[in-house]
Amino acid sequence: MGVFSNLPLPFLILSFLTILGALYVVTSKNPVHSVLALILTFFTISAHYVLLNAQFLAIVNLMVYAGAIMVLFLFVLMLLNLNKESEPIKSNLWGIAAAISAGLLLVVITAAFQTAGIAVMKSNAEGIGLVKNLGRVLMTEYLVPFELTGILFVSAMVGAVLLGKRDKNDIVKSEEI
């Protein structure tokens, strides 16, 4: 395995699963399969969070992403009746163009990180990622952004409701259809 040989096995497995899930999300022809693969990816990312001493983040990730958001996606897919392999696939040319663009960015970002020269200062403090610590920081230093996110959420909710609401003309139109 070369460069990977001295890495811990759980990390390798998790990373492997993460990338595999991500690839399946992108390549699956069935949107529902994509959603399920994405949920898998989120689970593995949560596992990574645990490895990184971010326990609360792992739980939140599961609840918010894998739980709420992905269910929402799944729900919309079902609602729109897109749960079959109905999706038109782009031509190979598009695939090549997309791969080149994404690959280019990958190379550039990797190169950027390598030249960045990141100084590592590993902390030994335990409990950084626990809810006690996070809550304290959130309620002191990040109080204003925290309140602002509340406003953001409210406006997003209002926007979503407004967008999702049918007006009378629409109803007439869909009845005609």
Add this chain to the structure above:
Amino acid sequence: MNPIAIILLFPLLGFILNGVFGHKLPKLVSSSLGALMILLSFVTAISQWSQIAFDINGSISWEAYTFFNLDGLLFRASFALDRLSIWMTLIITGIGTLIHLYSMSYMDHDKNPAKFFSYLNFFVFNMLLLVLGSNFLMMFFGWEGVGLCSYLLIGFWYQNASFGAAARKAFVMNRIGDLGLLLGMFLIVKNFGSLEYNEVLPAIAEGSTSNVVITSIAILLFIGAMGKSAQIPLFTWLPDAMAGPTPVSALIHAATMVTAGIYLVVRCQAMYSLAPMAQELILWVGLATALLGALIGLRQNDIKKVLAYSTVSQLGFMFVALGVGAYTTALFHVTTHAFFKALLFLGAGSVIHGVQDRQDIATMGGLKKMMPITYITFLVGTLAISGFPLLSGFFSKDEILANVFHHNIIAYVVLVFAALLTATYMFRLLFLTFHGEFRGTDYKLSDVHESNWKMTLPLIILAILSVLGGALNLPHYLMHQEGFLASWLKPTFLIFEHAEHSDLATEIGLISVAVFVFLFGWFYSRNKYISKSESPESGSEGIAKVLANKFYIDEIYNKLIVRPIEFFGDVLFALFDTLLLYGITFSINPILRFTGRLNRKIQNGNIEYYLIYMVGAIALLLGLNLFFA
């Protein structure tokens, strides 16, 4: 508040009120408003008279505003009410009031009298700006302003295309003159570093400036005066300007605006006194204009055209007076001319009104029974302009003739001939209009009616002024002292005006010539149009044809100036527009189309493509940052 500000404010107020709200007001209100504003201005000016009269150098000045300061060169809105400007102010507002009163009735049938009165008030405002300004800049403001108002009022009935053309012609002709005025002002700024009268003129009067500079400034300013005061070669606009309503012709194109050129020269008396070459030029231009206008006036059949050419001719007289250095006399003639020419124009307007908007004197005749007041006042005006002894025109014209006699005998002879023609064409006009048989074909004499009091009252007042106006500057031989106007204006002249006082024998000789001239004109016209009751000539052959066609001057201008310019324009159009510009634009077109067709593919509205571009661009920028950091 400064009295000058008040004098200026009233006409401006009238302009704004009538211009903005006029169309909502009843006709009577808007027209009385216009007349009232000028009257108030007149009253204010009169109230300031004593203040100026008591002090020999008295003048009221007003520094309203400084436009900008160019390294010490101030451009200021400054005004001064001195002896010369109050004289002009009284003429403008006094005659202006009468003409406004007259217009109230004359424009009664018009659709939009508010517009008319607003323009007329604006004209008075600009004219006052012209005479009250105490620097060349303000004078130029007013100068352009009256040009604009003249344009607007000549083209007042713009629905008629030829009236619009007349307005444009007046505007363009004036522009040519204005160019001279502007160049003159540039020279003044260059040489004296100021535009204020009280800085420039004393500097000139000091006598240290080179003669070339003074002469060139004087000639350039005179070119401006030529345009405004309708002198050869820029006079053709004035007869065409008769397209405007008759009160406009009376106020602007006879009494006030056209005398702006004379005012300019009188104002710059110090300059012209020191520029004999410019004076000589003025003399001969004025003389030629006086003669030409009188000759053409002999064979015109349009009642207003006759008066227009008469105005051209009389303006020539005034410039002759300026040319021989008789500034007071010129201003005296301006004053008397304002009285009797306004009277004649308003009388003509009354006639035009009476005969239902006809202007051709060939279809008139015998109107005196139907329009007695108009007839009598018109007769007074005719007598005054022809030089009937002891009327105003007699004194002023006689003074001009006397001054010219002492200066240049050839000019005197020519001018006497012009005066003789004046008497002839004026009596021709009078007799053809009011005497003899009625020649109308498409209307009846009984339809002719006298105008109402609003129109006849100004006529009567102006007739009285025309009779008594000579008293303003009685000649030396009558009083054995200077006339009133001469002593009044003396303090304003920086260089002593040398007045000629001839001995009694010469004076009697000159007067008898003048009387003879008057009598000849009267007898000739009477013999021809009353005794032989000839109808007006159509001018179909010989010299009469040339006269009736105004010496073909319009046609000559057309051929010599307008055509070449049009031809030049056509050549430019063919060369530059067609070949160069069209060539470039039409060859650019395919290139743009081609690149456009390429670029259109990029901007196809599909976000997928946009995303690719975006990612590519981010990668590119990051990469560049990486390799060139």
Add this chain to the structure above:
Amino acid sequence: MLSIFHSLEISHYIYLSTVLFSIGLFGVLFRRNAIILLMCIELMLNAVNLLLAAFTEYMGDMQANGQMFVFFIMVVAAAEAAVGLAIIVMVYRNTRKTDVSFLDQLKD
């Protein structure tokens, strides 16, 4: 952290999240279904979240600033998903399609 993980370096997480990010990007570019597009965007956001969490761990960040950012990103992502899905539903209702290739009204 358990001792077996001591051989892990920050660079490994950097590579992992860069790869995840690029996969998400590829999906955004490649797929035509608007819902999948949104999902790919979520994937990209998660790649960033992972990196932030890793930085918190490896940079000795006592305040857990990185994790705070993760929270905020989650919030924004949730809001974005809600609004984005609402828009997609709306578009679907009007055009009966969720295919972004047909949404080319931007050029007008």
